[in-house]
């Protein structure tokens with residue numbers, strides 16, 4: 001019997017990097033699939049906003065790639081249109097100005113006396129480790145209490161907006177930025193060379209990557225916001241229209257998926273509300289009149305007196321984003337997605353914070369700006385999160401539903417990993 005036209009062997013939810021990765025793998029395997037995407041553009045966070053002729057990428061600004069096959073595949077989509085740069089980020093401290101990031105690798109940038117206090121305390125922490133129950137304990141054991149109080153606690157608190165002793169630490173074991181004790185000691189004596197690299201298109205912006213990938217995936221249905229999933233019927237509903245699948249691959253945030261799925265036990269729903277919490281980010285993109293010789297690429301701000309946690313000077317990060325007569329700057333502030341945000345107030349605080357720093361004070365008032373609400377910037381790492389996510393994934397797999405990407409795995413990942421997760425899930429199913 002012929003299958004109805006709204007039946008697909010594979011349906012993929014979301015056309016961000018994870019959904020696009022799944023689309024590529026389906027194409028490579030000669031399989032027919034349909035990608036359902038809520039907005040009218042592909043890429044998810046890998047898109048670009050334009051203000052007064054300046055390009056601002058939504059989330060990712062760097063292609064943090066390595067020698068892996070996956071990284072090489074991603075670069076191949078750029079067809080030679082890329083440049084490689086060393087990662088040279090910084091931290092701003094009112095007392096000492098710009099110092100290296102992560103600061104525990106660049107202690108040489110601090111005065112001798114401060115360095116000594118940090119190293120004494122680090123030695124003490126390593127000789128008398130605490131029992132690790134939370135992210136806070138993990139930070140103290142890794143870097144010592146003094147450095148934590150000075151830099152890490154205020155920064156992480158500003159980033160996560162929750163008490164650090166309520167956060168799990170397991171995820172920190174796998175995150176890329178870790179500095180072991182030997183490196184801390186070495187970096188307290190000499191300026192260490194960069195140890196990470198990134199790529200960025202030589203022409204255009206991050207869409208130089210998104211668009212060629214999109215051309216190689218199968219059919220994408222835009223403006224298709226998925227509203228419900230019926231596991232028994234193997235169907236998804238989009239604005240009243242039903243699509244049927246054999247396999248469903250979702251890159252949408254797991255908390256949302258759990259809220260629209262039937263059947264899903266009240267137990268699963270209850271724990272989804274408990275464990276699956278997100279942290280949002282508002283990105284404030286500003287354009288100032290004139291060109292300035294600004295220091296820094298991505299600058300981190302641990303201190304409370306600055307409302308933002310990161311400021312990116314786009315032309316220093318990626319030369320192609322430089323504009324004659326204009327200076328584009330991108331600023332990230334963590335927000336609780338539950339709380340209503342007064343954007344005018346936020347902009348005012350951001351400009352007041354900028355004015356406290358000499359090099360930004362000269363920029364004056366922006367001539368253009370816009371806000372980007374990133375509702376799912378990071379999953380909140382609470383104790384028990386990964387175990388719960390695994391259980392939920394196992395349940396969905398019983399019904400041929402699989403998850404990938406930041407939202408689907410409910411874990412932080414870079415864009416290259418999101419792409420790979422999408423590809424891997426298809427390859428796993430086809431096996």
Ligand SMILES: Cc1cc2nc3c(=O)[nH]c(=O)nc-3n(C[C@H](O)[C@H](O)[C@H](O)COP(=O)(O)OP(=O)(O)OC[C@H]3O[C@@H](n4cnc5c(N)ncnc54)[C@H](O)[C@@H]3O)c2cc1C
Nearest residue numbers: 014016017018038044045059060061062226405406414415
């Ligand atoms: C502030 C920030 C900075 C970052 N910087 C970097 C960086 O420098 N380098 C790097 O490699 N990575 C970076 N990342 C991470 C990177 O952006 C992500 O890992 C990657 O882009 C995620 O891809 P994804 O497909 O998992 O999710 P997304 O890009 O979020 O894609 C999900 C897609 O699903 C769609 N969707 C949502 N709801 C529905 C629905 N109901 N129905 C249909 N479709 C729906 C969305 O519109 C979207 O297109 C950054 C992330 C953030 C938040």
